[in-house]
Amino acid sequence: MDFWAQHKDFVVKVLLGLGVFLVALIARGITYGDELDDAKKENASATSKIRRTKVARLPDIGRLEADADRLAANAKAITSEIGWDTADQTLELKLIQRTLGYLRSYRGVGAGQLVAEAGRRHRAIRDDTNGGFGQLRLMVRDDLVEEAGEKNISLGTGIGYENLVQFDDSEILKYLLQLELAARIVRYAIDARVDSLEGVRITERTKREVIPGANKEFLQEYAVAVSFTSGQAAALEVLNNLEQELPRVPIRAFSAERAPRPADHILIELTAMAVAANPEVAFADVEKEEGQ
Numbered sequence: 001m002d003f004w005a006q007h008k009d010f011v012v013k014v015l016l017g018l019g020v021f022l023v024a025l026i027a028r029g030i031t032y033g034d035e036l037d038d039a040k041k042e043n044a045s046a047t048s049k050i051r052r053t054k055v056a057r058l059p060d061i062g063r064l065e066a067d068a069d070r071l072a073a074n075a076k077a078i079t080s081e082i083g084w085d086t087a088d089q090t091l092e093l094k095l096i097q098r099t100l101g102y103l104r105s106y107r108g109v110g111a112g113q114l115v116a117e118a119g120r121r122h123r124a125i126r127d128d129t130n131g132g133f134g135q136l137r138l139m140v141r142d143d144l145v146e147e148a149g150e151k152n153i154s155l156g157t158g159i160g161y162e163n164l165v166q167f168d169d170s171e172i173l174k175y176l177l178q179l180e181l182a183a184r185i186v187r188y189a190i191d192a193r194v195d196s197l198e199g200v201r202i203t204e205r206t207k208r209e210v211i212p213g214a215n216k217e218f219l220q221e222y223a224v225a226v227s228f229t230s231g232q233a234a235a236l237e238v239l240n241n242l243e244q245e246l247p248r249v250p251i252r253a254f255s256a257e258r259a260p261r262p263a264d265h266i267l268i269e270l271t272a273m274a275v276a277a278n279p280e281v282a283f284a285d286v287e288k289e290e291g292q
Helices: 003-052 058-082 091-101 111-127 129-150 169-192 232-244 286-291
Strands: 196-202 219-231 251-258 265-277
Touching: 091 111, 091 129, 091 169, 111 129, 129 169, 169 196, 169 219, 169 232, 169 265, 219 232, 232 265
Parallel strands: none
Antiparallel strands: 196 219, 219 265, 251 265
């Protein structure tokens, strides 16, 4: 029997199916050919980059992690030695509490009462920076000036801020850091019985970077300049307290010369730094690095 006559229908169906497959294959090549070629090139490029990438060995990674932990611990230790930790959410409250602790009015009060008063002052500053900080500054100045006067120590211009009439909300931490340091220096001077404290000057933020290229949130410092006349023993007492009491106070500038009178007394001029750091942030300024 003739093959074609017997299997014609089957052969036609097979040929039609093959035709449809070839058409679909041609259409796919036309539609996705370029995309597939591009994808293959990208995959080949990525594979090549991965092969060239140097991957640290596990022991090296462990050593790097240990070094990072050690550096972080060192940064935190240094911060506690020379300044304040800005990662501490209660830092502003602590600065106010320390400042109040230097005043004669708060000597002998219980710790709870001091904390409560510091909290009240802090809320007042947060509600109204100008009013709240202005009242705190004046109260600190009046208390120290009055005590110094009773001990025949002239405080000259007070504790600074005399020329600053407007306080910026964003600068609250700076004001509190400088106020704490100014009050501390005056406290030491009164206790040492210096002859006179001619001036305490609160300087504005300097334009220069504290550490060039570093993250501005990592380290902040603000200057407090003072001049006082005293005997040598009293001067050494003030300087030793700045060095020994935590946090220690870095000195940016210092000079000493013989005072005209009384005999054997000296005039000290120094610029001390109120320092705050956040060891939890990256040291480098990432935005600056990306812009270079």
